[in-house]
Amino acid sequence: MADAMLVTIVDDDESMRQSLPDLVSKFGFRVRTFTSAEEFLASDCVARTNCLILDVAMPGMSGPDLQRELSRLGQTIPIVFITGQRDQDLRRQLLAEGAVTCLFKPFSAAALREALNIALGVS
Amino acid sequence: MSQSTCSKAKQTPPEWRGFGRHLLCATCGSPGPQGGMVPGVTAALKRHETLLAEIERVSSTGGFCWHAATGKMTCTDEVYRIFELDATKPVTLQLMGTRIHPEDLPLLDDMVERASAHASGFEYQLRLRTETVKYLLLNARRSEATDDQALYIGAIQDVTRRRLSEDALGTLRCELARLARVSSLGTLAASIAHEVNQPLTGITINASTCLEMLGSDPPDLDGARETARRTIRDSERACEVIARLRALFGKRGGKTESVDLNGAAREVIALSLSDLHRRRVTLRTEFAEDLPLVTGDRVQLQQVILNLLLNAAEAMSAVEDRPRQLLIRTEFDAANQARLTVQDTGVGFGPEEAPRLFEAFYTTKSGGMGIGLSVSRSIIESHSGHLWAELNAGAGATFAFSVPARESDCGAHDRSVVGAPVDTVRLMRRA
Numbered sequence: 001m002a003d004a005m006l007v008t009i010v011d012d013d014e015s016m017r018q019s020l021p022d023l024v025s026k027f028g029f030r031v032r033t034f035t036s037a038e039e040f041l042a043s044d045c046v047a048r049t050n051c052l053i054l055d056v057a058m059p060g061m062s063g064p065d066l067q068r069e070l071s072r073l074g075q076t077i078p079i080v081f082i083t084g085q086r087d088q089d090l091r092r093q094l095l096a097e098g099a100v101t102c103l104f105k106p107f108s109a110a111a112l113r114e115a116l117n118i119a120l121g122v123s
Numbered sequence: 124m125s126q127s128t129c130s131k132a133k134q135t136p137p138e139w140r141g142f143g144r145h146l147l148c149a150t151c152g153s154p155g156p157q158g159g160m161v162p163g164v165t166a167a168l169k170r171h172e173t174l175l176a177e178i179e180r181v182s183s184t185g186g187f188c189w190h191a192a193t194g195k196m197t198c199t200d201e202v203y204r205i206f207e208l209d210a211t212k213p214v215t216l217q218l219m220g221t222r223i224h225p226e227d228l229p230l231l232d233d234m235v236e237r238a239s240a241h242a243s244g245f246e247y248q249l250r251l252r253t254e255t256v257k258y259l260l261l262n263a264r265r266s267e268a269t270d271d272q273a274l275y276i277g278a279i280q281d282v283t284r285r286r287l288s289e290d291a292l293g294t295l296r297c298e299l300a301r302l303a304r305v306s307s308l309g310t311l312a313a314s315i316a317h318e319v320n321q322p323l324t325g326i327t328i329n330a331s332t333c334l335e336m337l338g339s340d341p342p343d344l345d346g347a348r349e350t351a352r353r354t355i356r357d358s359e360r361a362c363e364v365i366a367r368l369r370a371l372f373g374k375r376g377g378k379t380e381s382v383d384l385n386g387a388a389r390e391v392i393a394l395s396l397s398d399l400h401r402r403r404v405t406l407r408t409e410f411a412e413d414l415p416l417v418t419g420d421r422v423q424l425q426q427v428i429l430n431l432l433l434n435a436a437e438a439m440s441a442v443e444d445r446p447r448q449l450l451i452r453t454e455f456d457a458a459n460q461a462r463l464t465v466q467d468t469g470v471g472f473g474p475e476e477a478p479r480l481f482e483a484f485y486t487t488k489s490g491g492m493g494i495g496l497s498v499s500r501s502i503i504e505s506h507s508g509h510l511w512a513e514l515n516a517g518a519g520a521t522f523a524f525s526v527p528a529r530e531s532d533c534g535a536h537d538r539s540v541v542g543a544p545v546d547t548v549r550l551m552r553r554a
Contacts, residue, residue, distance in 0.1 A: 015325035015357050022350060023328050026335040057317075084317035084324075106323035109331030 005120055006048050009033045010040050010066070011055040011082070020053065020112075027113055029120075037061035041069065049077050051119040053112075056083035056090070056102075064090075067097060078119035082107065176200055183281040189216070189263070191238035192273035205281050207253045224250035226405075226446045234261075241265065241272045248282075258286040318364045325357035381416040381529060382424055384453055384461050391428045392451065395436075399449065402436045409452040415528035417461050419506040424526075427499040427510070431465040431522045434496070438469025438520065445518060460508070460525035468519040472512070480512055499524075 007029040009020050021031040032049075034040040038061055056063040063081055070077060081094050081102040091102040100119040103111055117123060176199070179185055185201030198214045206222045208214060220231055227249045237245050244264040251257040263277025333350040336343040392406065399406055417424075432451070439447040450466040472480060481500045496510075503510040508526035515521055 013321050015322060015353070015360065016328075019325050019328040019332065019350070019353055019357075022346065023332040023335065026332060026339075082324075084320040086316065105320040106327045108327060109335075112328075 004030070005050040005122075006030045006032065006045070007051045007053060007116065008040065008045050008049040009053045010035075010037055010058075010063070011053070012036060012058045013055065016055065016082075023109055023112070024053075024116070027116060029116070037063070037066035037069075040066070046070075046073075046075060046077075051100075051116060052077050052079045053116075054079050054081050056081055056094075057085065064094060064097075067094070067099065071098070080112075080115045080119055180204075185279045187214075187263075187277050187279065188266075189238075189275045189277065190271075190273050191235065191275060202279055205257065205259065205279060206251065222251050222253055224252045224256070226250070226403075234263075238273065238275060244275075256283075257281055258283045319361055322357040322360040322364070326354050326361070329354040329357065379418060380421060382419055382421045383414070383416055384424070384463055384526075385410045385412075385414055387421055387425050388428050388451060388453065388463060391425050391432060395429065395432055398433075399436055402440060402447070404436050404439060404447045404449050406449045406451070409450065411452075411454045414453050414455055414461055417506070417526045418529050419526060420502075423502045424506070427502050427524060428463065428465075430496070430499045431463075431524075434522065435465050435467035435469060435520075438467050438471070440469075442469060442518075455528065456525060458525070459528050461528050462523060462525040464521060464523040466515065466519065466521040468515075468517070471514050471518065471520045477512070481510070 007024050009017060009024070009031065011017055011020070011033070012035055017033045017035065021033055024031045029051075032043075032045050034043065034045075036058060037054075040046065041061075054063040054066060061069070063083075067079055070079075076098075079099045081091075081099050082105060083090070083102060084105045086104050091104075094102050101115045103115060179199060179201035183201070183205070185199045185203075185205055187196060187198045187202055189196045194216060196214050196216065200210065202208075202214065203210045206214075206219060208218065208222070212218070216231065216235070220228060223231060230247045230249060234245055234247060242265070244262075246263075247261045249259045249261060251259060258281070260280045260282050261277060262280075263275045265272060266274040266276045329350045333347045333354065336347040336350065388408075388410070392408065396406070432449070435449050436447075439449070445468055448468045450464070452464045452466070454462050454464075456462045481496050500510045503524045503526065506526045508524055510522070510524040512520055512522045
């Protein structure tokens with residue numbers, strides 16, 4: 001079942017887009033990556049994505065902007081935020097708006113796995 | 124009755140000329156009618172005096188007349204009121220001294236000294252230790268109405284209210300500056316954290332993936348190699364961030380110019396005077412006029428001087444039982460070095476603190492970052508000089524640095540006159 005699930009990564013940082021897919025694949029999920037929120041919205045992945053790994057601070061549309069836009073579109077994709085800013089207020093706000101979790105960089109592979117498992121309801 | 128005559132002038136009526144409250148004959152100077160009292164003048168003077176007294180009260184300013192040679196002093200009522208003195212007793216400088224804050228008494232001595240040298244005028248800011256502390260502005264000029272060089276006419280203004288609001292404003296300004304510093308550091312720290320966290324995350328994720336790939340059956344060696352390479356690349360990226368930070372905050376290629384330490388110190392003092400005043404610090408300078416030029420970065424050296432000066436002021440902030448005195452001295456020392464010394468009467472430092480004084484991030488101050496002295500020492504060392512600290516024989520500490528004199532200046536120097544402190548400036552204490 002799990003290998004059919006699609007995890008989509010949206011992050012403007014290249015090293016994230018290179019390192020995360022291999023790990024997420026190792027967890028047994030399919031992966032797609034996008035450099036921006038706009039690019040993701042314009043793709044055919046929105047309806048097919050089972051979980052979104054979403055960077056908070058990006059040029060153009062930010063992670064929280066995308067979260068609101070998806071909610072406006074009626075999309076209820078579980079979101080795992082990742083961010084380099086250790087901002088607890090922002091974290092609380094993101095969780096209040098429905099995010100599964102918000103991981104502060106640098107996070108461990110185990111923390112990411114646990115977040116994905118919760119988001120996708122697998123154990 | 125009013126038709127008094129003057130025997131010498133032989134004219135009726137004679138021409139009277141006013142002199143103070145009296146009418147004197149314009150020709151012979153003999154007193155006029157009614158023993159020379161001007162009719163109606165007494166009442167007019169009385170009204171005038173009442174008006175002047177009102178003005179004195181409104182402006183909190185009293186007048187005085189002081190004969191420096193005899194010590195004789197006459198004061199208006201407002202001076203009595205300001206000093207809270209018994210109005211029936213004559214005022215003397217000694218009596219005033221009993222009301223002046225002990226720390227400010229040297230200023231009174233200074234005034235006597237200046238008056239005996241026939242200074243044309245002087246201005247002092249004094250504190251009174253009356254029931255509540257009062258801040259006074261004393262201003263005097265040598266009287267021009269007489270040839271007597273010892274006669275001074277002056278005004279004393281009670282500026283307590285103005286001072287207190289200035290102090291409150293100063294406190295606010297300091298707090299604001301501190302907040303601005305903290306918030307800009309906070310912003311800086313956040314952006315550094317973000318820059319470093321990106322590659323750190325990459326390193327963690329790549330290394331984890333690498334382990335997963337090696338642990339799978341069969342091991343994915345190509346994938347493991349690729350993720351290991353990415354790990355290295357991300358750690359290089361983290362190093363670049365650190366290198367950029369160093370370039371931004373580390374040693375910049377200091378400018379090399381001829382620097383006059385006296386001039387550099389004077390500029391720093393000018394910038395810090397109001398701060399020192401607010402901290403109730405008396406500053407004295409002893410600048411060697413024959414100080415040779417040094418080679419280096421003027422701004423960096425000024426940063427060091429400012430740092431030592433502010434540290435000294437800070438060290439005295441809790442001192443209440445002795446004067447807060449700061450001495451800045453420049454001299455040409457025996458080793459052909461220009462030396463600047465900052466001596467305070469502050470809390471000094473304990474023997475266990477001495478070895479740590481110049482360590483980065485070591486601080487005893489609540490708001491301090493603990494980088495001032497370590498940065499100062501590295502600046503002085505980049506000028507081939509030394510920065511050191513020692514405890515005074517009395518209270519407080521002395522921080523000093525020396526940097527080599529410019530080579531062309533060393534030979535030309537006459538060592539016999541070197542080091543004589545000239546240009547001694549005594550700055551007013553402002554409570």
